[in-house]
Amino acid sequence: MAQDGQPVLDLPNGLELRPWSRDDADVLVAAVRDPAIRQWNLLVVESERDARERIERMHGRWGAETGAIWAIARPGGEATGLIGLNGIDLAGGSAEIIYWLLPAARGGGVAVEAVRRVGRWALEDLGLHRLRLCHSVANPASCRVALKAGYAFEGVMRGALLHADGWHDQHLHARIRGDAQDAL
Numbered sequence: 256m257a258q259d260g261q262p263v264l265d266l267p268n269g270l271e272l273r274p275w276s277r278d279d280a281d282v283l284v285a286a287v288r289d290p291a292i293r294q295w296n297l298l299v300v301e302s303e304r305d306a307r308e309r310i311e312r313m314h315g316r317w318g319a320e321t322g323a324i325w326a327i328a329r330p331g332g333e334a335t336g337l338i339g340l341n342g343i344d345l346a347g348g349s350a351e352i353i354y355w356l357l358p359a360a361r362g363g364g365v366a367v368e369a370v371r372r373v374g375r376w377a378l379e380d381l382g383l384h385r386l387r388l389c390h391s392v393a394n395p396a397s398c399r400v401a402l403k404a405g406y407a408f409e410g411v412m413r414g415a416l417l418h419a420d421g422w423h424d425q426h427l428h429a430r431i432r433g434d435a436q437d438a439l
């Protein structure tokens with residue numbers, strides 16, 4: 256993974272997934288202003304400088320083969336969302352998929368397409384075996400994205416993540432290499 260540059264991946268409707276650039280720092284700052292992204296993604300970015308450091312860390316994690324984070328954007332355009340893999344374990348064959356969209360980008364099925372595309376890359380190109388997708392039980396939009404993208408519901412993890420308002424139970428979804436592509 257580290258020997259190859261991070262690929263640009265195509266999405267339907269003229270969108271693409273591309274690496275984050277330092278020029279996208281203002282988009283990360285804008286994302287933190289959205290209460291839903293703050294709440295569900297636990298994103299903390301204090302300033303553009305902070306955002307640029309976070310983007311540098313994304314590139315570092317690609318180099319360390321532990322993370323793969325893309326911006327969702329039109330070619331040559333501003334980022335409108337984030338999709339990627341955290342906790343990549345190449346030896347163990349697994350990773351966790353994460354995402355958010357800025358409010359203006361929601362409602363058009365982009366999250367589902369992005370989750371499908373990154374899943375295909377991770378399972379077919381990178382060669383992972385299992386991708387997990389976790390969300391608070393109080394986040395039905397994320398649950399719908401998971402199911403529509405083909406991530407089977409596996410159970411409830413109790414008190415799994417500390418949000419601003421306390422510990423939340425989380426749904427565990429996963430997709431295994433070879434699972435049918437259709438929505439569940």
Ligand SMILES: CC(C)(COP(=O)(O)OP(=O)(O)OC[C@H]1O[C@@H](n2cnc3c(N)ncnc32)[C@H](O)[C@@H]1OP(=O)(O)O)[C@@H](O)C(=O)NCCC(=O)NCCS
Binds near residue numbers: 292295354360362399
């Ligand atoms: C989760 C998120 C990425 C979904 O993106 P989106 O563009 O809003 O998704 P869509 O509009 O394509 O909706 C996907 C599905 O969820 C459903 N949905 C959306 N909001 C919903 C809600 N509040 N309750 C129930 N279902 C909901 C939609 O109806 C759609 O299902 P359908 O196609 O069967 O009608 C986006 O809402 C977001 O960024 N939220 C804030 C951050 C976040 O929750 N990140 C995930 C952390 S695990």
